[in-house]
Each structure stands twice: as structure tokens, then as C-alpha cells.
Amino acid sequence: MQIWGKFFGGVIGFMFGRFFGALLGIWLGHQLDKRMAQNSALTRQTQFFNTTFAVMGHIAKASGRVTENDIRIASMLMDTLRLDSLARKEAQQAFRDGKSADFDLLYYLRRFRTLTLGRREVQQMFLEIQIQTALSDGELHPKELNILRTIASELGFSQSQLDALLKRWQAEFRFQQPSSNAPSEHDAYHVLGITPAASDQDVKRAYRKLMNEYHPDKLVAKGLPQEMMEIAKRKAQDIQAAYERVKLARGMR
Incomplete structure (x- = not known):
């Protein structure tokens, strides 16, 4: 088995x-x-x-x-x-x-x-x-x-x-x-795998790296079954939300 x-x-x-x-x-x-x-x-x-x-x-x-x-x-x-x-x-x-x-x-x-x-x-x-x-x-x-x-x-x-x-x-x-409050800035940094000391460029780089890892084409190449694409989409949403929270705190565009 x-x-x-x-x-x-x-x-x-x-x-x-x-x-x-x-x-x-x-x-x-x-x-x-x-x-x-x-x-x-x-x-x-x-x-x-x-x-x-x-x-x-x-x-x-x-x-x-x-x-x-x-x-x-x-x-x-x-x-x-x-x-x-x-x-x-x-x-x-x-x-x-x-x-x-x-x-x-x-x-x-x-x-x-x-x-x-x-x-x-x-x-x-x-x-x-x-x-x-x-x-x-x-x-x-x-x-x-x-x-x-x-x-x-x-x-x-x-x-x-x-x-x-x-x-x-x-x-x-x-x-x-689930919370009525916006995601914690501190936690958002950890979701992105960086610290508040990171530069704006580092923030963007971390975000792009994570989003790239969860790109459907990359996941299919790794042998991930099509049924798991929904999990990838949800993870991408988490990464996006964390990035938006950090951008807001930093005043980034």
C-alpha cells in the first residue's frame, strides 16, 4: 500500500x-x-x-x-x-x-x-x-x-x-x-518570508518569487495533479493579500 x-x-x-x-x-x-x-x-x-x-x-x-x-x-x-x-x-x-x-x-x-x-x-x-x-x-x-x-x-x-x-x-x-481587522503587518512579512528590515526591492522580489513558485505552469511541471490547482490559487491569494498589506504600510506603488 x-x-x-x-x-x-x-x-x-x-x-x-x-x-x-x-x-x-x-x-x-x-x-x-x-x-x-x-x-x-x-x-x-x-x-x-x-x-x-x-x-x-x-x-x-x-x-x-x-x-x-x-x-x-x-x-x-x-x-x-x-x-x-x-x-x-x-x-x-x-x-x-x-x-x-x-x-x-x-x-x-x-x-x-x-x-x-x-x-x-x-x-x-x-x-x-x-x-x-x-x-x-x-x-x-x-x-x-x-x-x-x-x-x-x-x-x-x-x-x-x-x-x-x-x-x-x-x-x-x-x-x-477570520477577523474583521486587516491582516497584521508583522504576519504579512512572515508570509512573504522577509522581515520589516527588507528594502522595497526585496519585498517585490520576495513577492514575485513566491507568485512564480505557484504559477500553474510551474506546478504542472513539478508533477502536481490538476486537482490541486485550487490550493495553488488560494495560496496565491494569501501571498497577494500579504503583499498588499506590506505595500500599504510602506506606501509602495
């Missing part, structure tokens, strides 16, 4: 479908489906799948107790992935394993690191999935942060790299919330 592509595409689209990870996850999933079919696919896929849900359970428990919202999120993710009954039971058990007091996070992470064969993009995807889990309620508990730091360290990401990912995901989370 090929689940890598389904997992990557489904989880990122499910958690924050309008965010950067959606399209990247789906593209990576397509590539991984092809690669893993040639190299002990089932074993690696199953280990990755179970590790991801186990660590999600561990993060959910970190704030003190697993809430109904945590369980709902895990269940909705399983629904989105269209797991069959057996796979769903395995995912539920992995999630429960992660909640246990004796859960060996380091063992799971080191096994995962070996499993991914040094694929940096896969390791970052895993880290971002866990970041999204921690931020699912809009807050980041200190114990959740400590777990994320452990994950980043074991996978070879620096503190500054983790901080950058956290800022981006926190900004995009806030940027997506």
Missing part, C-alpha cells in the same frame, strides 16, 4: 490547506511514492506513518492532558487520509503509544532519521507536521516547545532554523484566522 504520497499531501492540506506546506507536501508525496516503491516501501511507509502519529500523540499529551480537540484533530486527519479499518487502528494505537509516560521519543526520532535516508526535505516535512500539531489550538505550550526542540536537534536542524519555522507557521496561522 502506497501511503507516503497520500500522507504528505493529506496531512499538510488537512492541517493548514492554505499554507506553504500543502503543495510541497503533495509534490514530495508523488516523488516519494515513486522512490519508496523501489526500496522496502511497505516497511518504511508503515514506520514513518506510525512514528508520525506517535509523536503527534506525545505532543498532544505534553500540555498536561489530551483534549477532545486533540482527539478530533487526529481523527479528522485519519479521515482525510482515508485510512482503512486496519490502518486506522494502527494509527490510533501509535497515537496512544505516544501519550504514554514511558514513550521513548529519542528512539522514535533516531529510527525515523535512519528511515529517511538523509532526505532533508522529508525530515523538515516531519518537523513541520509536528509544529502544526503543537499549534493546532493557536498556542504553543512550553513543553510542546521543548519537544519540538528535541525533534529539531535529533534531525539536525539548528535552533535558528526551528525558530524561523515556528515564526512562519505562527504567522500563517494568525494570518488565516
Whole structure:
């Protein structure tokens, strides 16, 4: 059963479908489906799948107790992935394993690191999935942060790299919330991947780069299925809104 592509595409689209990870996850999933079919696919896929849900359970428990919202999120993710009954039971058990007091996070992470064969993009995807889990309620508990730091360290990401990912995901989370107020200027900068110190030219360059990445022709060339074009359009709308917010604040034309 090929689940890598389904997992990557489904989880990122499910958690924050309008965010950067959606399209990247789906593209990576397509590539991984092809690669893993040639190299002990089932074993690696199953280990990755179970590790991801186990660590999600561990993060959910970190704030003190697993809430109904945590369980709902895990269940909705399983629904989105269209797991069959057996796979769903395995995912539920992995999630429960992660909640246990004796859960060996380091063992799971080191096994995962070996499993991914040094694929940096896969390791970052895993880290971002866990970041999204921690931020699912809009807050980041200190114990959740400590777990994320452990994950980043074991996978070879620096503190500054983790901080950058956290800022981006926190900004995009806030940027997506329905509100009567205009999007935050601070968050808009993070959506564009730049800081307020950037020059006007840097702002324009960042905007053009992002819009170019989400151009339909480029996405088709990367193997993205036509069905995902709507996600690309929504992401482009987010980028456009962030750019307009920054332009307004700067008085740019």
C-alpha cells in the first residue's frame, strides 16, 4: 500500500490547506511514492506513518492532558487520509503509544532519521507536521516547545532554523484566522518570508518569487495533479493579500 504520497499531501492540506506546506507536501508525496516503491516501501511507509502519529500523540499529551480537540484533530486527519479499518487502528494505537509516560521519543526520532535516508526535505516535512500539531489550538505550550526542540536537534536542524519555522507557521496561522481587522503587518512579512528590515526591492522580489513558485505552469511541471490547482490559487491569494498589506504600510506603488 502506497501511503507516503497520500500522507504528505493529506496531512499538510488537512492541517493548514492554505499554507506553504500543502503543495510541497503533495509534490514530495508523488516523488516519494515513486522512490519508496523501489526500496522496502511497505516497511518504511508503515514506520514513518506510525512514528508520525506517535509523536503527534506525545505532543498532544505534553500540555498536561489530551483534549477532545486533540482527539478530533487526529481523527479528522485519519479521515482525510482515508485510512482503512486496519490502518486506522494502527494509527490510533501509535497515537496512544505516544501519550504514554514511558514513550521513548529519542528512539522514535533516531529510527525515523535512519528511515529517511538523509532526505532533508522529508525530515523538515516531519518537523513541520509536528509544529502544526503543537499549534493546532493557536498556542504553543512550553513543553510542546521543548519537544519540538528535541525533534529539531535529533534531525539536525539548528535552533535558528526551528525558530524561523515556528515564526512562519505562527504567522500563517494568525494570518488565516477570520477577523474583521486587516491582516497584521508583522504576519504579512512572515508570509512573504522577509522581515520589516527588507528594502522595497526585496519585498517585490520576495513577492514575485513566491507568485512564480505557484504559477500553474510551474506546478504542472513539478508533477502536481490538476486537482490541486485550487490550493495553488488560494495560496496565491494569501501571498497577494500579504503583499498588499506590506505595500500599504510602506506606501509602495
